[in-house]
Amino acid sequence: MDGPTADARHRASILLLSWxxxxxxxxxxxxxxxxxxxxxxxxSNDASGDATHERASALLAGYEGPHSVKVRxxxxxxxxxxxxxxxxxxxxxxxxxxxAGDDVSVPHRVERVxxxxxANPGVMALASQFDAIDAEGRPVELHLPFRRERFGLDYFVSxxxxxxxxxxxxxxxxxxxxxxxxxxxxxxxxxxxLRAALLGDCLKLxxxxxxxxxxxxxxxxxxxxxxxxxxxxxxxxxxxxxxxxRGTADDxxxxxxxxxxxxxxxxxLARDILAMYRIEADARAAMLDAPRMAWIGPILRGxxxxxxxxxxxxxxxxxxxxxxxxxx
Numbered sequence: 001m002d003g004p005t006a007d008a009r010h011r012a013s014i015l016l017l018s019w020x021x022x023x024x025x026x027x028x029x030x031x032x033x034x035x036x037x038x039x040x041x042x043x044s045n046d047a048s049g050d051a052t053h054e055r056a057s058a059l060l061a062g063y064e065g066p067h068s069v070k071v072r073x074x075x076x077x078x079x080x081x082x083x084x085x086x087x088x089x090x091x092x093x094x095x096x097x098x099x100a101g102d103d104v105s106v107p108h109r110v111e112r113v114x115x116x117x118x119a120n121p122g123v124m125a126l127a128s129q130f131d132a133i134d135a136e137g138r139p140v141e142l143h144l145p146f147r148r149e150r151f152g153l154d155y156f157v158s159x160x161x162x163x164x165x166x167x168x169x170x171x172x173x174x175x176x177x178x179x180x181x182x183x184x185x186x187x188x189x190x191x192x193x194l195r196a197a198l199l200g201d202c203l204k205l206x207x208x209x210x211x212x213x214x215x216x217x218x219x220x221x222x223x224x225x226x227x228x229x230x231x232x233x234x235x236x237x238x239x240x241x242x243x244x245x246r247g248t249a250d251d252x253x254x255x256x257x258x259x260x261x262x263x264x265x266x267x268x269l270a271r272d273i274l275a276m277y278r279i280e281a282d283a284r285a286a287m288l289d290a291p292r293m294a295w296i297g298p299i300l301r302g303x304x305x306x307x308x309x310x311x312x313x314x315x316x317x318x319x320x321x322x323x324x325x326x327x328x
Contacts, residue, residue: 010068012110013040013093013174017083018101020217022051023135025101029059032099034107037114038066040093045073045101046083052101080167081191081247085182088174097171102213109209113171116205123150125172125196126203127165130212140214149204153197153269157307162245162280164193165202169210172196180255185247194252198259198270235288242284249277276307283315295319 014032018025032041043060045053053073063069070090078086088096095117097110109128116126132142144166148155156162167189176195177183183191196202252274256267283298295315302312 010040010092012095012097013091014097014099015087016043016099018052019046020048020050021101022055025052025056026059027104028101029056031104035110036108037110039110040068042087042090043071044087047074047077079186081183081186081188084188088177096174100168103168104211106209120203122200123203124176124200127169128205128207128209130169130210131208133211133213135215147204150201152201153266157269157272160307164190168212180258184251184254187244190248191251195255198255238284238288242281245277245281249274272306275305279305279308
């Protein structure tokens with residue numbers, strides 16, 4: 001394509017969310033403006049208090065291109081999930097494409113996303129592969145497990161995985177948000193992935209459509225935390241994981257209550273997933289700070305829960321090891 005086409009102007013809405021991204025926001029905004037399909041673009045800063053909002057505003061001042069552009073800033077810091085919840089209602093698009101203020105989307109990302117949704121009408125959310133980069137834009141090694149290309153609630157149970165689609169590469173039909181309302185918990189991607197799986201399927205595109213930046217100030221820094229001592233980094237990862245597992249479980253429980261006509265087979269799967277999140281959060285919390293005997297309760301619950309039996313059996317073996325070998 002030579003350039004964006006105006007007839008798709010509001011079919012896709014880009015939510016470019018930022019927090020302390022002053023060093024990267026201009027490149028991120030240019031990536032949004034370079035999209036080969038005309039979009040509604042909402043650039044929103046989560047009251048980060050640095051120059052991020054001002055730099056985005058200056059770059060977009062007087063913009064007269066094919067996209068519809070809005071720049072805004074929250075009055076106070078909301079956190080990731082609440083920021084998403086505050087900004088999705090500001091959009092009009094049928095498809096919401098998430099972008100972050102420190103990442104860069106390739107120019108054909110939205111075009112590929114729309115093609116994928118058109119080819120898969122039962123898919124409610126999708127994500128893509130990515131190329132990881134550092135603060136200076138240099139390639140770095142970061143590989144996440146690649147799930148089945150198309151999957152639903154059964155995948156979470158059969159695989160025992162509690163990871164949804166990656167938020168940095170996520171796009172979803174607006175029904176995924178509008179049907180259930182604001183996201184509960186601190187993290188958006190697991191919640192939105194499970195909402196999509198309740199309503200249909202999820203899809204993972206193998207093509208890298210995002211340059212996913214890894215740096216010490218990124219929102220995901222605690223998820224992949226490696227700075228400081230090994231034990232300190234692991235503790236930060238555990239605590240963040242506990243918080244978002246519990247928040248995701250709260251969101252899933254809320255969404256299940258909004259679907260009284262959900263087929264019983266899907267409801268059973270969703271209840272299994274809900275139990276998996278609750279048990280895994282309790283198990284990690286016990287391993288983080290509680291006496292070793294406090295591990296027994298979550299382990300026993302996990303041994304009886306589809307999707308967690310193998311992981312719980314591994315934890316049972318850890319009870320036989322000195323705590324220093326467990327690493328928490």
